[in-house]
Amino acid sequence: MSDPRIIWNVLLRRELLVSLRRRSEIANPLFFFLIVCALFPLGLGPSPALLAGMAPGILWIVALLAVLMASDGLFRSDYDDGTLEQVLLSPVPLYVTSLVKVLAHWLLSGLPLTLLSPLLAMMLQMPPQGIPALLASLALGTLVLSFIAAIGAALTVGLKRGGVLLSLLVLPLFVPALIFGSAAVQRAVLGMDSSAPLALLGAMAIMFVLVAPLAIAGALRVSHDQ
Amino acid sequence: MWAWFHKWSSPRWFYQLSGTLLPWLAVISLAALIVGVAWGLMFVPPDYKQGNSFRIIYIHVPAAAVAMAGYLLMATAGAISLIWRIKLADMVLKCAAPIGAALTFLALVTGAIWGKPTWGTWWVWDARITSVLVLFFLYIGIIALYEAFDNKEAAGRASAILALVGAVNIPIIYWSVEWWYSLHQPASISFTGESSIHPQMLRPLLLTITGFYCFFGWVLLLKVRNEILHRERSTRWVRDLILSR
Amino acid sequence: MPPLLDIQGLSYARDHRDLARDLSFQLEAGDILRVEGPNGSGKTTLLRILAGLYTNYEGELRYRGESLRGRGRLAMRSESHFLGHQSALKLSLTPLENLNWLAALNGQSVGLDAVENALAKVGLKGYEDVPCRQLSAGQQRRVTLARLFLVSAGLWLLDEPFTALDRQAVAELEGWIGEFAASGGAVVLTTHHALGQLQGLRSLTLGGS
Numbered sequence: 107m108s109d110p111r112i113i114w115n116v117l118l119r120r121e122l123l124v125s126l127r128r129r130s131e132i133a134n135p136l137f138f139f140l141i142v143c144a145l146f147p148l149g150l151g152p153s154p155a156l157l158a159g160m161a162p163g164i165l166w167i168v169a170l171l172a173v174l175m176a177s178d179g180l181f182r183s184d185y186d187d188g189t190l191e192q193v194l195l196s197p198v199p200l201y202v203t204s205l206v207k208v209l210a211h212w213l214l215s216g217l218p219l220t221l222l223s224p225l226l227a228m229m230l231q232m233p234p235q236g237i238p239a240l241l242a243s244l245a246l247g248t249l250v251l252s253f254i255a256a257i258g259a260a261l262t263v264g265l266k267r268g269g270v271l272l273s274l275l276v277l278p279l280f281v282p283a284l285i286f287g288s289a290a291v292q293r294a295v296l297g298m299d300s301s302a303p304l305a306l307l308g309a310m311a312i313m314f315v316l317v318a319p320l321a322i323a324g325a326l327r328v329s330h331d332q
Numbered sequence: 333m334w335a336w337f338h339k340w341s342s343p344r345w346f347y348q349l350s351g352t353l354l355p356w357l358a359v360i361s362l363a364a365l366i367v368g369v370a371w372g373l374m375f376v377p378p379d380y381k382q383g384n385s386f387r388i389i390y391i392h393v394p395a396a397a398v399a400m401a402g403y404l405l406m407a408t409a410g411a412i413s414l415i416w417r418i419k420l421a422d423m424v425l426k427c428a429a430p431i432g433a434a435l436t437f438l439a440l441v442t443g444a445i446w447g448k449p450t451w452g453t454w455w456v457w458d459a460r461i462t463s464v465l466v467l468f469f470l471y472i473g474i475i476a477l478y479e480a481f482d483n484k485e486a487a488g489r490a491s492a493i494l495a496l497v498g499a500v501n502i503p504i505i506y507w508s509v510e511w512w513y514s515l516h517q518p519a520s521i522s523f524t525g526e527s528s529i530h531p532q533m534l535r536p537l538l539l540t541i542t543g544f545y546c547f548f549g550w551v552l553l554l555k556v557r558n559e560i561l562h563r564e565r566s567t568r569w570v571r572d573l574i575l576s577r
Numbered sequence: 578m579p580p581l582l583d584i585q586g587l588s589y590a591r592d593h594r595d596l597a598r599d600l601s602f603q604l605e606a607g608d609i610l611r612v613e614g615p616n617g618s619g620k621t622t623l624l625r626i627l628a629g630l631y632t633n634y635e636g637e638l639r640y641r642g643e644s645l646r647g648r649g650r651l652a653m654r655s656e657s658h659f660l661g662h663q664s665a666l667k668l669s670l671t672p673l674e675n676l677n678w679l680a681a682l683n684g685q686s687v688g689l690d691a692v693e694n695a696l697a698k699v700g701l702k703g704y705e706d707v708p709c710r711q712l713s714a715g716q717q718r719r720v721t722l723a724r725l726f727l728v729s730a731g732l733w734l735l736d737e738p739f740t741a742l743d744r745q746a747v748a749e750l751e752g753w754i755g756e757f758a759a760s761g762g763a764v765v766l767t768t769h770h771a772l773g774q775l776q777g778l779r780s781l782t783l784g785g786s
Contacts, residue, residue, distance in 0.1 A: 188663025282508035
């Protein structure tokens with residue numbers, strides 16, 4: 107075994123490269139975020155007061171769905187082209203490869219989503235004092251969501267029909283992140299202190315980054331072992 | 333100890349052992365349920381605030397409690413299946429999921445029926461009801477995942493992983509829902525304070541809870557035995573068993 | 578010294594259909610084992626079991642005397658190559674990037690020279706920076722084969738390695754397999770292709786009963 111840091115860099119670089127060579131896959135969840143947020147005023151009416159009240163919840167739920175959609179194919183192409191096979195056979199622990207994979211995925215899906223959110227917040231008339239909490243909660247929250255969704259994606263990768271099944275498995279597990287995340291933004295909008303829910307989200311992020319790769323690794327082995 | 337564990341976990345032994353256990357579970361669960369429900373409905377005095385509508389707790393509370401315990405049982409079976417690769421644990425997990433889901437559904441329905449006279453509406457986003465709803469979703473996920481696999485070996489292990497992930501998340505979900513509820517209704521009145529329940533009301537409740545647990549065990553054993561026969565249908569002992577009938 | 582691979586009483590099934598019952602064989606350094614049999618006789622499954630991708634089997638499998646359910650698996654992972662049906666290539670990446678990553682997966686970061694040498698060996702000099710998407714199926718297969726020369730190993734598990742190769746490449750690959758075995762490597766492969774005379778070649782026929 108040579109230097110683990112070099113291995114880590116090569117693995118991370120490859121994940122980013124593969125995604126960056128297919129830009130549309132990065133852009134699609136962002137457009138999804140934009141379009142679905144634009145549907146809300148059309149469904150609810152354009153009243154600024156109504157939208158402002160609902161904006162934190164809307165932004166959080168749509169971001170959550172965008173993460174879910176982006177995660178569906180997380181392992182699928184690796185499964186189809188046989189690279190997942192090589193990952194499973196590798197002496198590098200599957201925990202590490204899974205962790206790298208999801209982190210890279212978050213860098214190119216959750217993080218851009220977070221950066222796009224202030225724009226949508228403005229369109230939904232959300233008061234600007236909520237923006238910092240929105241950024242912080244989505245940055246931490248999408249990290250949590252990505253790791254949870256990756257467990258579901260790993261469990262369903264060997265199945266012909268993923269999509270809807272993935273959302274059944276994963277959405278109930280999204281509940282705590284949604285509660286803490288949207289509450290953080292709501293409290294900030296009302297001028298209240300939102301550090302408590304943000305701290306809880308941070309704790310969840312640490313926990314899921316450390317623990318979820320175990321479940322992802324187990325799920326990938328099961329998906330391949332049939 | 334280890335040999336005993338392995339012997340007991342072999343489907344054939346389990347089939348024989350569970351056969352002797354079945355009638356006991358059936359008798360206890362039916363007796364406890366009949367006595368508990370009759371006692372609770374007819375002999376316990378009405379609640380001073382809720383009148384007679386509180387009596388639904390004799391179904392609602394045990395259903396919710398056993399639904400929760402059922403999930404933990406499933407996660408435990410999942411862990412056993414993943415660590416020791418015991419087929420029986422797979423079968424327990426698979427068979428417990430629909431029973432647990434049905435009980436969760438029963439808890440939701442009885443909660444709604446209770447809600448109508450109490451709050452004047454069928455559905456309230458109360459912390460407990462919401463938690464039970466999420467538990468129902470978790471059960472649905474397990475069943476959906478199991479059914480999606482053609483290979484039952486993989487189905488069992490995948491569901492086991494999901495059940496474990498769910499079990500780790502349940503405390504976080506419950507706690508976050510409580511927190512969410514307190515945030516939006518800081519001065520709400522709690523209706524279901526079991527600690528303050530009158531002993532006269534409690535005794536039949538304990539009976540129906542026992543009844544529900546035994547009922548769960550009874551139905552689970554029936555389903556697992558069925559599953560064993562199905563999976564081991566090509567083995568000699570199952571053929572002998574069928575021929576001897 | 579224990580044999581490289583020791584298979585005792587291997588039985589496996591798929592979808593309640595027995596594919597092999599009580600299969601036993603051994604593999605020593607220098608051996609080439611060709612697994613034969615009609616379609617659906619379990620050749621690929623056997624290779625996947627040896628590689629550790631399929632674990633639903635009964636029997637005792639040992640690598641250098643250590644069980645493949647335990648410590649032997651880790652040792653085997655870092656000392657063997659598995660070539661499956663799929664290319665294990667990302668078509669959007671170049672051969673250089675693909676091989677660099679595959680080497681890292683083997684726990685080794687190799688230099689640029691090593692990758693270029695491996696590509697030259699399989700006749701792809703000058704294609705280092707062409708995205709794999711633009712290569713032909715045969716060339717992609719060659720990139721996959723370059724893996725064998727990137728990180729040295731003692732055991733090759735090759736599932737239908739001759740697929741999509743032209744006549745010249747088939748002859749070359751046969752030569753490489755022969756060289757590898759002559760230098761003390763061991764090979765298990767499945768193929769429908771008639772192999773030439775190779776030193777140490779044995780056959781195992783599945784589904785023959």
